[in-house]
Amino acid sequence: MKIVQIAGYLGSGKTTLIIALSRKVAEAGMKVAILVNDVxxxxxDGKVIEEYGLTVKDxxxxxxxxxxxxTMIRTLxxxxxxxxxxxxxxxxxxxxxxxxxxxxxxxxxxxxxxxxGPTIVLFxxxxxxxxxxxxxxxxxxxxxxxxxxxxxxxxxxxxxxDATDHAERAVRELNQTAKIIxxxxxxxxxxxxxxxxxxxxxxxA
Amino acid sequence: xxxxxxxxSRNPVHDDINSYGMRCVVTAAKPVSADELxxxxxxxxxxxxxxxxTAGAKDVSHVKAFIEHDTGFLHADTVGNPDNAKVEGxxxxxxxxxxxxxxxxxxxxxxxxxxxxxxxxxxxxxGLFGLVRTHAEx
Numbered sequence: 001m002k003i004v005q006i007a008g009y010l011g012s013g014k015t016t017l018i019i020a021l022s023r024k025v026a027e028a029g030m031k032v033a034i035l036v037n038d039v040x041x042x043x044x045d046g047k048v049i050e051e052y053g054l055t056v057k058d059x060x061x062x063x064x065x066x067x068x069x070x071t072m073i074r075t076l077x078x079x080x081x082x083x084x085x086x087x088x089x090x091x092x093x094x095x096x097x098x099x100x101x102x103x104x105x106x107x108x109x110x111x112x113x114x115x116x117g118p119t120i121v122l123f124x125x126x127x128x129x130x131x132x133x134x135x136x137x138x139x140x141x142x143x144x145x146x147x148x149x150x151x152x153x154x155x156x157x158x159x160x161x162d163a164t165d166h167a168e169r170a171v172r173e174l175n176q177t178a179k180i181i182x183x184x185x186x187x188x189x190x191x192x193x194x195x196x197x198x199x200x201x202x203x204x205a
Numbered sequence: 206x207x208x209x210x211x212x213x214s215r216n217p218v219h220d221d222i223n224s225y226g227m228r229c230v231v232t233a234a235k236p237v238s239a240d241e242l243x244x245x246x247x248x249x250x251x252x253x254x255x256x257x258x259t260a261g262a263k264d265v266s267h268v269k270a271f272i273e274h275d276t277g278f279l280h281a282d283t284v285g286n287p288d289n290a291k292v293e294g295x296x297x298x299x300x301x302x303x304x305x306x307x308x309x310x311x312x313x314x315x316x317x318x319x320x321x322x323x324x325x326x327x328x329x330x331x332g333l334f335g336l337v338r339t340h341a342e343x
Contacts, residue, residue, distance in 0.1 A: 011284030042226030
């Protein structure tokens, strides 16, 4: 059971991407489940993903990177014992710290039988300066980017070439080793590459 | 059912980001068309996001909602700019009542302010469309 985390700040396009990627991965013959953590206990994202015919487990009541990490592990255990998906895609809240989730998953790999796929972090190219300006926001978004194995520069269809280049330079400054993929769920740019990475890449703890 | 989650109690990266989520049932005197529901959803997103900015929010991080009734499902959201509200989903037949779930996550406003603005935005926008919130749980 491979765990792939698709993180990124609020509104970066995680839910839309997960719907698109899950279909691609499922089309390739893999059984996929999605674990969604919404901010607040009235979930929206899980319901939207379910609407597209995908298998979803919702976790509410706080952030899985800190407040409800235990619930995440129990949910992974339940999935491992029950539906036994080959891949679980975790959509954390937009304010989650990806490394905290990765560590929690790996510390409990004995219980869940999980292997770790790549941590994909979305970065909204239409909001580069905003996201990297304010203190708290900058600290959070910077942390998310640094924790990524892959950074997907999202909404490139809405950004000029210059704005996308600017976003890529900003991301590269923060994370010198991550693979950077330009992504649009509208045009499909980058989707096939990301789906391949999810299937093929395994990360050592 | 309304939910109020304290996000910044344990993790410093959550500082100054607050959320409010609520679920209710909305009714209309006569069936509301899918087009009208889409307009309602978009205007609701814009109303909440605009009010957050007016109140001093540093960023409208994500305001999102879904509307569900017997034959339709619409989801709406806005990020950053209040005028960028997006509505997608299945239209369905005109509906006399529907479930509405709204989730606002805002950077730079207190939890209390996010709650008040979200509630006020729902009530005002519903009023503009001749809709009434009936009870908290479907």
